[in-house]
Amino acid sequence: MAATKSDTITEEEISKVEEGAYKSTPNKANDNIGFCSSAPVVTIAQKFIAEVIGTYFVVFAGCGSVAVNKIYGEVTFPGVCVTWGLIVMVMNYSVGHISGAHFNPAVTITFAIFRRFPSLEVPVYIAAQLMGSILASGTLALLFEITPKAYFGTVPVGSNAQSLVLEIIISFLLMFVISGVSTDNRAIGEMAGIAVGMTILLNVFVAGRISGASMNPARSIGPAIVKHVYKGLWVYIVGPIIGTIAGGFAYNLIRFTDKPLGQLTRTGSFFKSASAPS
Template sequence: MGSSSASRNVDVLREKKFSIFGFTFAKDLDPVRMFFAEVLGTFILMFCLCGIIASTQLMRGDVGLLEYAATGGLTITVLIFSIGPISGAHLNPSVTIAFATLGAVPWSRVPFYIAAQFLGSIFGTFAGISIYNIRIESIVTQPLQGLKTAFFAEFMATFIIMFLAALISCAPHARTGQVAAFAMGVSIALAILITGPVSGGSMNPARSIAPALISWNFEGIWLYILAPTVGAVLGASVARVLRLQSRSCSLNSSPNAGLICQVNH
């Protein structure tokens, strides 16, 4: 009886401790801290994107795709390191919905995640255009090569990001987990590079809806909601199927679309 009880206690501890890109924290995230972390995270993301657009305009040049992609990737990297242990650093409604669909995030928490992400995006966009005095039109994402092309570009980019993030976050090697945030930043930067000329490189409903609301320009907004969400769900699902034989990895909400690998010690 004593041995059985001790074994159960060890199992409980293992279920509650998880490693996220090198961080170890409890599975049950504090909802209040999670909410404000997501608000601040999306605020910082949108403010930084406004900042790089303003910088290029102040230098009397057009917004370079390489600079924009680098800013997005670097911002995501530092946000994963900073707020990842607090909220999982979803920063994207499509990511949250993908986790909920797979049972990694309770549906009861999804509205709070999404509300936080939209609030942060709206505040960040408003702060950016106000401080830098740039036109809101420069932040709005619009289909540049037709709706169909933009839809599939957003879909494929989000699918790839979620697929890679899930596998990277659940890699069997400890060193991989330690640099996973950098890998995520690079993958997002690459996704922006390949989708920017076609769709504006959104891959995030909150990133597109906030500028659309402020400018009251909803052209093609549906594809920036539907394509990333479907792509995220399918990307995470395919990654999960490929990882089914790995007993040490359990699906859960992790920084920016990853998996949380259970700590077995």
């Protein structure tokens, strides 16, 4: 096979390389790679993909268990609770080291408020989470015959106020646990996935029959968009966000600090202490 131009190296070029004086001709193609090849862009793209995949499987498995139980009746309510806890734990350990395994716009917003997460990445994460939820909900709608009785989204069984209060309380607990196991250096980081998964399992046991135990706006918005069921949807957007912010605030109040309480409770000092290492 004939040698190409790039295969031909003269003795003069070799000597220049040995002397450290040779400089390759600038490659215009490499210069044109530009923005999309930069490390920050690649990193945020990886996080975006991780959040899409993670949220997809959380919703696919969790909502899938709801749909299968309503259609075939073999999963049972305790089985649904266990499924939600297990899938969150599994995906936490799968992509937590890449994106932080939020899978939840309320968690992302709360981390950003308390300076545990870059504010500029919030829209990217929320878009990824909504995309994952919508794709998973669409998949379930294609695989199963989803009648109104088999709807796998969240609709208040009682009043909107009752479900709202429940969502605030269980979201508070969820974020309180997440703050403890993932933002405090004194916690055992390897146990974060188990702690968060078990918290969700317990919350679904308590509130699942009444509010659906969403704790996650994306989890409720995806099925609502796919099946066009918007009854009480605002409860599952407002409730989790209020609850997670309150949970993050509560944990930051008890986080170890050497500052006096009066200084800690001032707005500026509080958020600075929240962003400082434990």
